Amino acid sequence: MRIDLITIFPEFFSVLDVSLLGKARQAELVQTRVHDLRDYAAFKADGSPDVHRTVDDAPFGGGAGMVMKPDVWGKAIDDVLEPGGVLVIPSPAGTLFTQALAADLATAPQLVFACGRYEGIDARVAEHYAAAGHRVLEVSLGDYVLNGGEVAAFAMTEAVTRLIPGFMGNAQSIVEESHADGLLEYPSYTRPATWRGHDVPDILLSGHHARIEEWRHEQQLQRTRTRRPDLLPPEG
Numbered sequence: 511m512r513i514d515l516i517t518i519f520p521e522f523f524s525v526l527d528v529s530l531l532g533k534a535r536q537a538e539l540v541q542t543r544v545h546d547l548r549d550y551a552a553f554k555a556d557g558s559p560d561v562h563r564t565v566d567d568a569p570f571g572g573g574a575g576m577v578m579k580p581d582v583w584g585k586a587i588d589d590v591l592e593p594g595g596v597l598v599i600p601s602p603a604g605t606l607f608t609q610a611l612a613a614d615l616a617t618a619p620q621l622v623f624a625c626g627r628y629e630g631i632d633a634r635v636a637e638h639y640a641a642a643g644h645r646v647l648e649v650s651l652g653d654y655v656l657n658g659g660e661v662a663a664f665a666m667t668e669a670v671t672r673l674i675p676g677f678m679g680n681a682q683s684i685v686e687e688s689h690a691d692g693l694l695e696y697p698s699y700t701r702p703a704t705w706r707g708h709d710v711p712d713i714l715l716s717g718h719h720a721r722i723e724e725w726r727h728e729q730q731l732q733r734t735r736t737r738r739p740d741l742l743p744p745e746g
């Protein structure tokens with residue numbers, strides 16, 4: 511898979527070289543490229559040089575803040591997005607990012623993350639690439655607002671790449687992790703068996719694997735009921 515990240519803060523993604531992702535990149539499972547949006551703002555619409563490499567402008571209809579220019583984004587995405595590539599726009603107004611969507615995106619040949627800043631990207635950009643036949647997703651990490659899409663893009667990149675076959679050493683741990691079966695993960699323990707007067711649940715020291723599995727599933731249900739009832743099917 512190739513992952514392209516378009517941003518006005520390219521240095522933000524230099525960490526990609528040192529994270530776990532770095533190993534996957536070395537293994538050629540994932541190629542990542544970072545693109546400076548301002549490289550596509552060197553010339554104005556009329557072809558004259560723009561020394562300020564402007565990427566934003568005032569919103570039509572008024573309102574606070576600035577909107578990112580469609581023409582600049584168009585030049586950048588035209589240069590980067592490949593046939594079959596998915597354009598992902600992190601946004602507070604997006605659909606919720608889930609483990610299921612991560613698994614879906616892990617099968618794509620290319621992801622292009624358009625990292626917005628200010629009040630966002632001109633809405634015609636998403637419209638244009640959808641109309642051109644590309645899969646375009648506006649995706650939210652949750653109900654809060656960040657200053658830009660870079661943090662969200664990095665989180666989604668990690669959630670997706672770790673699901674690429676061959677990336678994680680222990681495939682079994684992926685299957686067992688939270689959300690893989692729609693429930694939250696059960697609590698985990700390791701040595702020492704007693705720590706500051708707190709004991710590990712006896713069942714886990716019993717060696718009864720069937721009972722341990724049953725206890726763990728019950729813990730998953732209990733946790734999901736109390737912390738994330740929204741994840742339970744209607745009959746709960």
Ligand SMILES: COc1cccc(COC(=O)c2cn[nH]c2)c1
Pocket residue numbers: 599600601602625626627628629630631649650651652653654655656657658659660662
């Ligand atoms: C594309 O337009 C905008 C506008 C404003 C901020 C951002 C950055 O994304 C988020 O804030 C976010 C993503 N998931 N939850 C929050 C993008």
